[in-house]
Amino acid sequence: MSNANFQALPGFRDFYPDEFAVRAHIVRTWREVARRYGFQEYDGPPLEPLELYTEKSGPEIVQQLYNFTDRGGRDVAMRPEMTPTLARMAAARAGGLRKPIKWFSIPQLFRYERQQRGRLREHFQLNLDIVGEEDPAADAELLAAAIDMLRAFGLTEQDFVARVSDRGLLRALLLHAGVPEDRLILVYNIVDKLEREGREGVGARLRKEAEMGDDAVERTLDVFRHTDFDAVRAAYGDTEGVAPEIERMAQTFGQLRAMGLTDYVRFDLSIVRGLAYYTGIVFELFDVRGELRAICGGGRYDNLLAQVGGVQLPALGFGMGDVVLTELLRDRGLLPETRHTLDWYVIPVTPEQRPQVLALVHRLRDGGASVDYALKHQGVGKQFKNASALGARRTVIIGPEDVAEGVGVVKDMESGQESRVPLAEIGRP
């Protein structure tokens, strides 16, 4: 009668209990750090009007979306990112919300990526954002939260580093180097490939695609010679237009130093992040071995709320997905064991003790313990096997004579120690 071969769609994951436990560990840790930082959790719909995404990212994004027309004739899309929803929600209540708004969310996001090994079409992504504060302290707070998210999993400066740049500073430096203002976004996208394509490749593209002269190209490439912040400061600290951006960045770094996080941060002007809407600090967290894609990326997007929600509020945030992070934690042996455990497993010797077993099971559960028992009667040996397989810490055996006396035999499954305990006292402190 049936097609008995249903499978999950390609790029979508089934989370069996062992896999769910890993995901739950990640989500729990994210929530815990967000709580320490005073962020509050929100959520929005996994399906939104298509235009919410095209408004922010342009029509090209549709190529990557799960979008369709719903039964009411609306063009809709499964959310590919959370920021537009955040911007929509924050803008809708902007007047009544205390600023800064410190919010986080852990949505499942969807992109129709071309199928590649290990490339998924859904993932869970921590989104943490600060809305309504332009002070560089917010930049430091956000980056510190991203770093502490990873530290909370047991990762250290031996495992990851945050590469930090600033679009405001980069803009000022590029204008100073002679890049025309109307070609800035184009140049961002070209220099973003500096690591991959090298100085010469990027130089050639700057000449050709950005139509820049040799001098401007040289000066542009010179900007990226500096691999630490102090060198940039020494070179451009007094340059008109650039100095205030350097001062702002210095403040952010100073605050991260006060928090003791300097070892996790590396200044790197070549971190541009492709998206057009960043306006200030941008950062990405990478594993130091460079084996994985970025673990986390974010930055300041001061104009997006105006664009999506019609409210001028500065904002910044980051996204951290579960997939690369899980790979890294597995690689470093930092995933917890996911063994099933129980506080109690209760065993009737014959089916006649079932009422006493059920009464005890229910009372223990009511008290908050995790308890199980064999739904179908089995021999005592088989039931002990179940108890072991389910990770029970203690068993209670109740036989016919025990019922008469109102007792059960409590066994500690680790030590093997047994004792007869009145049924009414089992599980009492």
Next chain:
Amino acid sequence: MSNANFQALPGFRDFYPDEFAVRAHIVRTWREVARRYGFQEYDGPPLEPLELYTEKSGPEIVQQLYNFTDRGGRDVAMRPEMTPTLARMAAARAGGLRKPIKWFSIPQLFRYERQQRGRLREHFQLNLDIVGEEDPAADAELLAAAIDMLRAFGLTEQDFVARVSDRGLLRALLLHAGVPEDRLILVYNIVDKLEREGREGVGARLRKEAEMGDDAVERTLDVFRHTDFDAVRAAYGDTEGVAPEIERMAQTFGQLRAMGLTDYVRFDLSIVRGLAYYTGIVFELFDVRGELRAICGGGRYDNLLAQVGGVQLPALGFGMGDVVLTELLRDRGLLPETRHTLDWYVIPVTPEQRPQVLALVHRLRDGGASVDYALKHQGVGKQFKNASALGARRTVIIGPEDVAEGVGVVKDMESGQESRVPLAEIGRP
């Protein structure tokens, strides 16, 4: 530059932090009770092959789905229910999984319902299932878990009741009453309306739609005269074909009695549940005032895994949505306060103390406390206002002279009590 009026799609909810906190309370309570019962959490994709749903529920279900063709030409649907995914996943690993499989999940589900006041197009639904056990003890275990889910929220037998029937028993009684086997499903659907349409209305439909004679209609209606289980047992306990079904139901009720849950359970043959695939116990949980739709519904579906996954495994489960439950809890005053709180709020008197503030904030957060501070410098009075608004239990004030001495003034925000404490000792046990 923009359409600044984006809104959520009709029937979809935004969860601002206060609303998220309510949802988090419900999810947390569900997880807690599932844990006590020894169930493990799993999840599947929110997007599945369309055929997974049409195979189980027939092509009519498509009317209610968010379905579309993806970029790879696949017919897909956003999940309207979890059971097909569960059946698919359990069947795929049926051989390697320890039975009974006790699993739960809390998916967000999607249906394109016609717009009505308060009708949503998404909700979160606890799904709790037992796979691989046909013993009536599994029926009792499942129903007990449903009842305890509500008890864990503070609801009592004054608030809700589980109406319980059994499709096996009903089938035997209807066959005995003279309903032809090939019209059973039709008759289930007609008598399901007994409460709404009354004895005469249902009688007329049985004659017309099911083409039953007067005698059979009378005997069929007689089946539903009995409002308690003992009466049914007295009337049909010796009837061939019916007796084993009554015996099974008696076992289930006996086990619920042993668990102390009798007050929550009412036998009610008119609970049929429309879905064709139920094969045994069926139940629904209602508020006793009858003001709301069912809070929870479920039952045994012993043939579904064969149909969807090609593996013959008995199974039973229930679904409990967040919407009706939240209404009921709100109505009974059982929703918790969702006030934002902080362990600490740290206050520099002038901007010069910011490094000390940041160091303390970061150390306290590293220790697990929730801590906040003003990102932009403000006057001390304004910062105290923030601390109150954010629900801070304690503040630390650090002024210029404090920095010199290495101390801060700790203030208990409830008692108003203040003390000077060395910075290095703040937050230490």
